[in-house]
Amino acid sequence: MAAICLVGMPGVGKSRIGQSLAKHYGWKFIDTDKVMAASTSESVSDMLNRLGRDQFIERENAALLQLSPAVDQVISPGGSAIYCREGLSHVASFATIVYLADSVDRILKRVTNMDSRGIVWTFPGQRFDQLFKERDSLYRQIADIIYPLPQGFPFSTTSDDIAGDLAQWLSRRIAR
Secondary structure: OOEEEEEOOOOOOHHHHHHHHHHHHOOEEEEHHHHHHHHHOOOHHHHHHHHOHHHHHHHHHHHHHOOOOOOOEEEEOOHHHHHOHHHHHHHHOOOEEEEEEOOHHHHHHHOOOHHHOOOOOOOOOOOHHHHHHHHHHHHHHHOOEEEEOOOOOOOOOOHHHHHHHHHHHHHHHOOO
16 A cells, blocks of 8 residues: 655645545545544634643644554645654655645745634744744654645646646655
């Protein structure tokens, strides 16, 4: 079985690109935020507000640990999955981890709903650029492959375009 796990900042396009990539390969697509939300019938943002940072990360870690290596799949965890060491280690044992890298400025141009996204901040009052700097380093440490998003995404370059390019990129970098 084969698996790809897309990691990156909130708003970088993990879900959109992941859905397109799964379609490209004919694999299952798993968005762990949606899995978590379905188990409680509340939004990720509401769940984060109710549980608080630490319990939310525990829930996210549990969702990652439940993923099976016995399925061809593209996995899109929440941006805060980077704090789920045990869960991400489990996923890394059977999936290629791809960091969808982008600049903080380009992410901020795309993301207009920062307050309602359910972003896990490290400390109260933290700015997005501070969170980006912290997480960028962590994503780079866990990633098998760093894929720099093209300049025009998602306005002039679609998630289907990126999925096709990423699939070619992966075939050149992963020995099957």
